Amino acid sequence: MENLKLIRPTKEYEKQAKEYIQEFIDYKSEINGSGGLDKYIDNYNAWLERNEMYRKGIIPDRVPAETFMLIREDDNKLIGMINIRLKLNEELLIHGGHIGYGIRPTERRKGYNSYQLYLALKFCDEQGLDKVLLTCYKDNLGSAKTIQNSCGVLENEIEYKDKVFQRYWIDVKKALEKGSKKYEKKKVK
Numbered sequence: 001m002e003n004l005k006l007i008r009p010t011k012e013y014e015k016q017a018k019e020y021i022q023e024f025i026d027y028k029s030e031i032n033g034s035g036g037l038d039k040y041i042d043n044y045n046a047w048l049e050r051n052e053m054y055r056k057g058i059i060p061d062r063v064p065a066e067t068f069m070l071i072r073e074d075d076n077k078l079i080g081m082i083n084i085r086l087k088l089n090e091e092l093l094i095h096g097g098h099i100g101y102g103i104r105p106t107e108r109r110k111g112y113n114s115y116q117l118y119l120a121l122k123f124c125d126e127q128g129l130d131k132v133l134l135t136c137y138k139d140n141l142g143s144a145k146t147i148q149n150s151c152g153v154l155e156n157e158i159e160y161k162d163k164v165f166q167r168y169w170i171d172v173k174k175a176l177e178k179g180s181k182k183y184e185k186k187k188v189k
């Protein structure tokens with residue numbers, strides 16, 4: 001795996017953020033994990049401020065949450081985005097869960113989302129979350145496989161808007177143990 005990191009969004013990434021969202025639109029892809037960036041595409045500063053409010057947990061009726069950008073270090077390219085809800089409300093407990101994510105269409109099927117989730121789980125661990133809920137539509141194989149590969153345990157399947165979605169729980173420490181074997185380079189003496 002190349003060097004990739006999760007960063008909190010900054011002004012520096014404004015142009016890239018716009019191109020990123022535009023790519024999803026061009027490919028008619030579902031946008032997920034971007035913390036509502038698509039709705040603020042012409043007002044990036046306001047989106048940054050809203051992220052800060054989410055982070056502080058001061059938006060009424062919204063749980064505290066963080067949005068991260070997945071950056072490939074070699075070319076500083078914005079590859080994916082991931083949104084982590086630090087608490088669940090009644091709705092998220094059924095549909096939405098703790099984590100939503102996306103990888104830009106031209107960078108899919110390279111293992112990036114699996115790694116993005118691994119990095120996000122490290123953050124969850126730091127925040128004291130032991131178990132996280134992830135939900136996805138049953139026919140979203142890329143998402144379901146990402147979760148299953150990260151030790152996701154299927155709790156149930158629920159019908160929602162004429163589609164079936166799945167609810168998985170991930171034991172954070174267990175997933176990190178598995179991920180570290182895959183991703184962390186062995187130290188050379």
Ligand SMILES: CC(C)(COP(=O)(O)OP(=O)(O)OC[C@H]1O[C@@H](n2cnc3c(N)ncnc32)[C@H](O)[C@@H]1OP(=O)(O)O)[C@@H](O)C(=O)NCCC(=O)NCCS
Pocket residue numbers: 029030031032100101102103104107108109110111112113114115135136137140141142143145146149
């Ligand atoms: C879902 C998504 C994030 C996957 O990103 P990705 O970087 O392609 O995922 P990865 O390369 O890490 O692949 C994860 C696993 O899913 C598999 N996979 C990925 N896309 C797949 C597809 N379209 N069909 C079947 N399997 C797929 C991969 O082979 C891999 O499994 P493996 O490790 O057993 O080989 C990406 O397709 C996306 O952004 N979709 C739109 C937004 C979205 O649906 N978000 C999730 C909402 S719940």
